[in-house]
Amino acid sequence: MAALARWCFRHRWIVLIAWLVAFIGLGGAARAVGDDYKDAFSLPGTDSQAAYDLLASEFPAASGETASIVLHARSGTLTDPALRTPATSMLASLAKLPHVASVTSPYDPKGASQLSADGRTAFATLTVDGQVTDLTAADIKKIVDTARGADEGSLQVEATGNIVSVAEQPGQSYSELVGVVAAAIILFLAFGSLLAMTLPLITALVALGIASSIIPLLSHVSTFSEVSLTLTTLIGLGVGIDYALFIVNRHRIALRAGKSPEEAAINAVNTSGRAVLFAGVTVCIALLGMFALGVTFLYGVAIAAALGVAFTMATSVTLLPALLGFYGQKVLSRRERRRIAEHGPEPERPSGFWWRWSKIVEAKPRRLAVLAAALIVVIAIPFFSLRLGSSDQGNGADTKTSKRGYDLLAEGFGPGFNGPFLIAARTGSEADKTTVARLVDTLADTPGVASVSEPQYSPTGSAATITLFPTTSPQAAETSKLLDRLRDDVVPKVVAGSDTQVYIGGSTATGDDFSTVLQSKLPLFIGIVVILAFLLLVAVFRSLLIPLTASVMNLFAVGAAFGVIVSIFQWGWFGSLIGISGGPVEAFIPVILFAVLFGLSMDYEVFLVSRMHEEWSARRDNRLAVSLGQAETGRVISAAGAIMTLVFASFVLGDERVLKLFGLGLAMAVLIDAFVIRTVLVPALMHIFGKANWWLPRALDRRLPHLSVEPTADELEGIVPEAATAQANNSTIPGQSTGPRASFDKSSGRH
Template structure:
């Protein structure tokens, strides 16, 4: 790292200009070609996918996205002549709109059941020609505009469905600004210098700008979902500021020790810069590990986040040393510069609050470790009831048309009307058709079914559709149980002895299958993540206990953070207060994304903490001193970095998107637990209890392991031209 750091320092104008040029070129390219984000995902082998494939092959007109236009009157009925005339004219226009395959009006014979019993609510079904991934949002927007044009004069018109919901996605730029502002405050408090505060922010923002534009351009080549850039911004901004903070902190400490600016920058990059490379690489590897799950939707999320992290690392090891060269000693506050001139060099971390805390942990490791474990145990309790799924429109912000449509349908027709199931049957003989017709009739009395109807089909058709409306909401556990019961008990018994094949499909079933697929693959993913972390730390610190305790603590920390998410969203303790809907399942893809991130972030803090301990152990062979000095010298920067990440992650909670808010709460709580409980209390306490066993490694294994220097110790500096620092 030293040659790269020195080159970037000495050619700082070239490096800074290259990053500015990259921003300009990518900006022009992005403006010219735009983005091609796509929310398509496939679940090969699942029943919902088989149902969709069967529809696309035999009934393509019914295989597209199906949304609803909800009509409601506060007084009178929706069938009153004046209301009916206005609504019918509007639905006729929608039927001829671009991208619309058909419209089923509540005023038609086929849609007679689409009027509520009290006559005040009705809905029309809009069948688009394509599914959401391929459906142009401009076509959806046109339908929304036409429908809402007849609002007023006592008629309320709202729209619901997956396609309409895509239009509700709100930009998060304002929440990102809040996160950056909060990070700036923390940096200023930590450094006491405006210039030192500015550097990590500028580095992270430039890297994020380049990274997001690359992600947008990559969406033309790789399938990347619309949520990916927001998630990439959340992750990239947090780790970008943190990585720069570690390097700037090491550089500032070097200056305080009397090292010249250039040499201090080189040493900072050759020590903390290596740790940043190591941590960034592990985050990218973990995120790209999502590819092995074989779910296309997650592939794009992993790629987008990994690209953002990659550019934050590149900026930290190239742009940051160049910027440090521009600022010289001004990364120190005026007070610090005056003290350095008056008192001379002074090492950092040997005194102060963190040294006193480290001494306290050394004196009472067992009680403090027990207290930390008890705190985490309390947080883990909700994790036992974790239920993965997909939140429905009932959790959309209260002012959105999708939320209003959901509430009107639930009130007029029951909550299950917001997510009907489609039973798609492949029939070949009259016996098959008779079995399917009998199944439709049987379902009307099935527990958990509010209504079931066999849809009309052409004579001799080989595909039949049964529409099933559950009594429970799409996100409810009862709906998942109904889907499972239909697939494993009701349908097999009904078609036994025939050649008919019946698949449970529809949007609700697709999301249920998505949760099932990810739940099944989660143990493998956890095993890979934990195993990789163990091996990396084993090689880095040549110890068995250090990586083993890290693996256990990472799992405890992850479980505790999931417990917070469950309490906040699944139990509804905080989501409703923030306008993020009531209680509902945790998004199915949250655990794998969070685990990959937590793996990298915890590795970051673990390396930063234990590398200092290991450095002291190598010099003194005194475990107590090594643990105490390691904690005393790193505690401030770890907690400052964690506080910045928490501010960034929490800011995304206020963006109005429940999915992003789940990531914000989960990651913020995970970082809080990791930095302030695990690294501040539990890790040093346990290492004091283990004593010299921390550093044990069998000789035969030591000979076979490669040597990896993550953050090497600084060589003593002989001050030849210390006056350069004081100038």
Template sequence: MSRLAHWCFLHRRAVVAGWLLILVVTVALSQSIGSKYNESVSLPGTDSQAAVNLLTDNFPSASGEGDQIVIEAEGGADVRSDQVQQPVTAALSKVAAIPGIASVVSPYSQQGATQISKDGSVAFAAVNWKMKAADVTKSDARKLIDTAKSADGPNVRISLGGQSIENEESAGPGVSVVVGAIAALVILLIVFGGALFASLMPLVTAAVALLIGTSLISLLSHVMDTPSVSSDLAVLIGLGVGIDYGLFIISRHRGSVKAGRSYEDSTVLAVNTSGRTVLFAGMTVCIALLGQFALGVDYLYGVSAASALTVALTMATALTFLPAMLGFLGPKTLSRRERRALAEKGPVAEDASGFWLRWGKFVERRRVPVAAGALALVVVIGLPLFSLRLGSSGAATDPPDSTTHQAYAALSRGFGPGYNGPFQLVTEVNSPSDAQAFDTFLAAAAKEPGVVLVTPPTTSPNGKVALAILYPSTGPGAKATVSLVSDIRGLAPKAEGPGHPAVHVGGVTPANIDFSRVLSEKLPLFIAVVVVLAFLLLVTVFRSLLIPLVAAVMNLLSVGAALGAMNVVFTWGWGDSILNIPATGPVDAFIPVLLFSVLFGLSMDYEVYLVSRMQEEWHLRRRARNGSHADQVLDNHWAVTHGQGKTGRVVAAAAGIMILVFGSFLISDDHVLKEFGFGLGFAVLVDALIIRGLLVPALMHLIGPANWVMPRWLERIVPNFSIEAATRKEVQ
């Protein structure tokens, strides 16, 4: 690491020019080629996927994206009245002529007779595209919205729902990024004593990585299935970790400059100590993110690859671009006041003092009650995890002024919430008896509790597949809907009898339920893979078994607390008005996986930064005196307390930046970003304040010198990537 830092410092013009060239090339390629995001989810082996396969092969017009045009009569009119029907019929004729539209079923047609509410206040037209939602461009969806809304008038209100409409209205992080960056800059200015250039460097470094990263993600979407949310989540993650990585390195650099080292030596020391923290923490984040491939769900492949790519870029820019920029800044990494104090009073050695040393001594004195109290508090926060319900948030949680939310609300008022999540009942028809058996099943399904309507079956053009639509009485995110899907799937064999093709239950809602089930079943394997890999990495870093073990358990506690808090806010509805959450419901199924991936890595940031400094203090203390076991116990207390005293301010600042950056996404209109932002922000708060600030130091005091011990036989076979071993000369 020291050679890399030295080379980047000396060849700073070439390093900066190289990164800027990469930035220009990737952005230019991204702009010229564009993106090809894919929102579709493939779940091999599930019932909903079997329905999709049958429709795709035999009933193309029914397998494409399905949207709804919702018609509301205003001013006391009825949807059947001429003043409503005429403009709507004209608009639907124009919609049918849009390229890519396969069919439009009007509520005024015989086929759409059931698409008018009983009171005549609401109706809807079913729009089927020739392609799936992933292939419907934003311009196509916008054309549909504008054409349908041409019927708007004093007596008619039009709104639209469907996945392609959701995709078109997705605004991305937008203002949240700006707010988060400004908040981070304020904290950096406070931490760096008003040194403007030093405060800007983490933001500039992160910005370079994010611009390159988002451009590469756009290009990545052409070679692997990548949902559009991948780019937004990558920005959220990259902004947080990128600023923190810069904070760690610049903080160590500034401390070395104040201690009298040259700018070059300070840069080398910072990269060789804090830079190693960045390297190992970043590797842990990437391992956790790429561990999602173990789940076998292709929807997450693009998300994990995009996020891991962005984190790798923030790590690379922090270790190369940032040292080069420090070479350009020279004395400007300090504020004028700090430069004047250095010139007048001379170098000042970096030492533990002030509030954080007093905090560390408090934890040392009260280690038993501190450990017990902190552990109890984290467990209590995480208890709601055991009632966590996964699913899909859907249009109910969209902003109230969005057309998708308005369509959801109108359908719920006119027909019931279940009309926002119909089921597709699909079966093969190989003989008249198969068709008769399917009719028998549909009649039985219509009598099931929780079913509002089952449409008559429609036969595919080739005559091999029959399709019917079932409308439940409850919304897509309701527990009763999950139970109904299971009941309908179990009903088919009983109603049809033996010897007939299986009836598959598909559609967006059953597919989301299957998605949640698949992730829930595979989540333990994913967690085990990530925890084991992170444990092995930390063993090589700290040359210890207990420190990685404690870190793994603490990280699991952080994730549990975050998921528990998310359940309280997004499902139970506590504080939803304060946090501007339009509606409650299940937590999106893929959020816990992503949250675990990112948080496990972010927790390692603080763990490695905190414990590596403690390890430095331990080795320095042990070299100064090599005494008895009692001396070792005292040395351990010294190392833990002073390591915490020296890192507490930076860890608190890093956590504050993370909380503000992630928290800024609560002002976004995107519900997924709200969930992710709140979950990560709350988790970092718990992790930095309770776990790293209280629980981990208290446990290390209680464990004693065994913190730093590894069996000799294991010592010989494990590679030595110890931060302390690599930096012994510098820290002396």
């Protein structure tokens, strides 16, 4: 690491030009080629997937994506000539558009059931010749604009359905800009220097720009959804600024201690830079652990987010030392430079608030540990009421046509109309058709069922479809219970003794199946991530208790974040403040959030404990190591936590519910982690455990690989002769002389 930092510092023009060429070149390529985002969503082995596969093979026209064109009479009824004429004209225009396979009008004889009982609300079913991924945004926008063009006077026209949401993608969002501005303010307050403030911003934005250019290019050769790019921005911006912040902070400490800019940069990258790489690798491991779930939809998200983190690591240890070479002593504020010129360099002495706070934690560890743990548990309690599902257009803003159409359909036809079950059956014989007829009668008499359509047979007669409308809304728990009852009880009893195969699909059933699949694999995923992180920490810190404590603390942070998510997004507490209504939490969100949160929580653990480990290695005094490590890292960890919290929270300002959920969940987790867990709970527990923190069985010590976040003095001396002395002098303890440190061999863990 020291050699890399020295090369980048001395060849800073080459490094800067290389990163600029990559930034501009990849950005230009991405703009020239464009993107090919699509959702690879399939659930092999599930009932809903079997229903979809049967529809695709036996009803190719019907298997296309559909949208509902909702008609509503503001006055009068839809059968009035003044409303019927423009409505039928608009529907005829829709039928002529490219990719529109059919339009079933409520004014046609076979569409009579598409008119509400009071005659004021109706819908036309528009079917396209494929899935939403087969259409361009321009194709879908043309459909929506044609429909909405008839909205005039007493006739209200709205469009709703999955394909409509594509045309309603939010425009330019300024949430990222708000996050960057907030980060800049905190960086300025932390450093007191405008130039130093720009360093973390530049490295993070360069990394983010390159990753955001590569992902659209990769979308042409692999499957990436558009949410992959958004999440990469969300995660990359936060960790990128934080990683650079830790290195710049270490660089400034060395400058104040009298080191030259080159020595300070090498020292910073060779110490904090190692911690950055270790923390970043941990985040990537957690993200790529999503492959263990076997859900293709998550693969692109995992790769994209890991790619963003990887580039933030790369810019932090290459571009950043190059920029430090350009900035020189100006990384320090004018006041700091003037003080050094007048009074000479000073070793970094732990003092002020964080030194006093570390001594408070040292004096009352048990009481503070209990209070901190109790606070986290209380915040996490709602997590045990977590209900997974799928939000839909009913959770959107009233400014969207899909939301208005959704509400009109629920009002005119019942709450379950927006989430019908699509039942598919194989009918290869007359006996199968008799069974299907009996199934329709049974379903109609089932509690919780509002209505059931007559079976529609395929052209060959080998398959049939039945549409069932529940009495409850798609997101209601009662609807999920009805689905389970139909699959486990009602349908099996009807088809018993026959060869008829029946599958229940539809968007609501697919969402339930998705939740079930993820819930069944979530323990495996969590186990893989936790065990791998545990093993990495054991190898680095040569301890069993510290990795175990870190894993539990990270789970605490995740639990608290989910507690907040359930309270706001599921129960609706304070939801109006951020423009959302209560509903189930999307099934894929716990998976992605856990991967990101566990990795980010490990970041602060590494930065905090690596400093403690450095002191323990030198002095073998647990009390001093914990207090000094906390005092020296408290200020920078709190600044980093504040930055990441504000960057993540800024995404709540966007329009998309999923991004609000991610942003708020990540922000709350980082807030609790940085200001409760790392500043109170972890140091308190380490004081309580004492020397047991650093115990590792000798047999295990011999077998484990030797990883190190902090370099030994010999490693520093071998590359920069005076750096080891700077390292030793950087942590002078108040009231203690700066005598020589004990020699300690990190590879063996013994003096």
